[in-house]
Amino acid sequence: MRLMVGGVDRTESVTGVITVQRVLGERARMTAELLLGAMPARAARVVATTDAGVELFSGLLVAEPVKVYAGAASEGPVYRVRLTAMGEVQASRGVTHAFGDGDAVVSLKEVSADGLRELASDVALSGQHEPAAYVTECFVGDGTTTAFALTGQAFQATKCAWLSDAFEGAVLDATRWVVSDPGAHLSLSGDGLTLKGGTGVDGVTTLAAKSAMELGGSIVAELSGVSFGAGSDGMLAGFYAGTAVLANCFAGWRVRPQAAQTVVVPLLNGAEVGTVFTPVAGHLYTLRVRLACNEMLRVKQRYSMVVDGAVETFGDASAMDAAMQVVFEMRDEGVSSSMPVTVLYDSVAAGVPVVDTPAMATFAAVNATSMFDAVRGVSVTQSGPMLVASVTPAGVSATRMIGSANDGVDCEASYGSSSTNASVTFFAGRVPEAGERVMVSYRRVQRAVARVADEARVAAEVASGADGFGMWQGRVTEPAARTSEDCETAAKAWLASAASRSAGVVGELACVNPASDVMPGDFVSLVSAGDAVQALVRSVDVVDGASVPETMRYAVAFANTLAAAVEGGMGMRVETNLASDAALPLIAEDRSALPQVLANLQQLAVTSLSETAIQIDAGVVAPSGGGFEVRRHDGAFGSGGTDLVLQSPVRGFAIPRVAQRERFFVRMYDASVPVKYSRWSAVVAVDAPVN
16 A cells, blocks of 8 residues: 655555545544654645555544654664544445455344344334424403413424524624625624615625525514614515525515605515505614414425445425415514504415415525615524414404514413413403404424335235234434424335345455455445345445555445435434334335325314304315315224214315314315325314304
8 A cells, every 4th residue: 555645655664554444424544654754744634545546545634643662773762653644524435346255254244133123014113293283273352361271282393593693793793694795885883783885786785694494383583773774775684585686585674765765665475565664764673574384394304225235215305385474563662662563564464375485495684785774683583383363353354473572562372381281371452352253373293103014015924924014113313203204204214125135234244455445335245156135335444464466455344224324415313212202003004105195284264253153264175076074083084983073075164063162173085095184184173152
């Protein structure tokens, strides 16, 4: 092996062996010892190649070379220099290396108890807690009641300040923001983020968050301490489906000149909506954009496994379509905190939810075409999903804003816990009037879980006299299974790997001077008596034999269990136990037939409530030959039973009422055999007087 250190050929100075260690997903490591000469500097580049010029290692010295005492000679003590270098992360390359009988010494290990997952034909996997049923709870105000208890715990991802900046430093924080400012129009001052003009071109002078945001749940983007200068033109607090230019803006505040004044107007899907507001010179304002989506998770996961000697990816990482309610509100910071905010646009009041919504968006605090304003703080928080809306006896609909008492909003929400239910409490001066219908929309919470079987394999096992029930249970840890659908995808990946003849292959091989260099992420094809199995290379140690002709000894570890490192660095890992709160399905889904569900009723709404009936709009047209099924319990869909209330072939229908407090479960169904239903129910719960 030839060794270059700091651009100098040190091959003749090598004493002992050179070792290169490679592990899939980790940085390569090289160690060597040289006769003491000119000491190489730390961070010197090290390159090791075969005599034929094949590069085996390239990296940098990660520590000062160490002197090692090697004994005494007539000239005095003798020392060697020990070098340790680190290289690149070892990623999957996908090359296959064939080894036949006599080519290598192969040691195959028995499949351990941990490897029994590979032999399963029935797999149950759990994931994280997920948003489940879509719940709408209806109450009728009496003019005095302030607190409304809900019927269960609401799903809430950890409430987080996804982005927060008080603009108090000397320069803009590069860990939070991507700054595009070729004309030096953005700066920090005693007024916070200060805007002084722009290039006159949309999308050139921007302050955007470093990472894109998943638009799910309840999102509040707030700019505080905003002052407006004359002649401003641009955008504030914008969510963009792509780069931060006006045409891509899904929701944000449009700032523009009008009749020698600066005005502010909501912008939604590239068009102005709602009321145009004229700020008062010298006043400071708080601007908020509220997005309420009943889908918390908008992007599906992908999982990868080794199947028949190749890495296969399962799932498409597609985006989930979902509607939103959107509110734009403004507050003059000079007025009392008890003063209600000014709502410039409310999609609930407009009666039209926003259907065309991006799953991911870029948030830009500023897109300045030419702006002369200042912003003292920005925050973007994400929670929920939860939406509170109401309809007055006069028929006026509006969103009831959730927040803190000093935010000028209507109510605060508690999401509950495993032992307490969620609730909504209205602030003084915001209490629902007598006869006002209050609707709280949220998602139930439960553990994500799926059980999937390879029915063809089960049948084959039964035919051969086996019990046909090789079941394995576990918990997905990487990538995180955020939904039951993700768990299904992960289970399909495990089953596909288990069907491979080489699924349980685990072992090591030793060889000298293989035909080509073996890297982690490659495959070895082990051929014996004409029969071959393939396995993923997990680690490779290469040791220089220090001989002529050159000998390179390879020690290769391979295993198809927990195969990892595929495109994008994605892998899959599981733990060997199901989550303790996972409700295991009694019957497994057929892997080859997934998915076996219809769309959820995301937009089901209560359109009116009387003492005798609940009027429902399912939000979608029923499938041909199918419709909407209403039951009093959530576990009996697809069967008969006495809890069936009605089936409707049309999207608009009425549920008869018989009690003050009632709860109904609604799913869409089709005409297939067996009948398919929505994955989750839409739940309608009512607490109101009956006739």
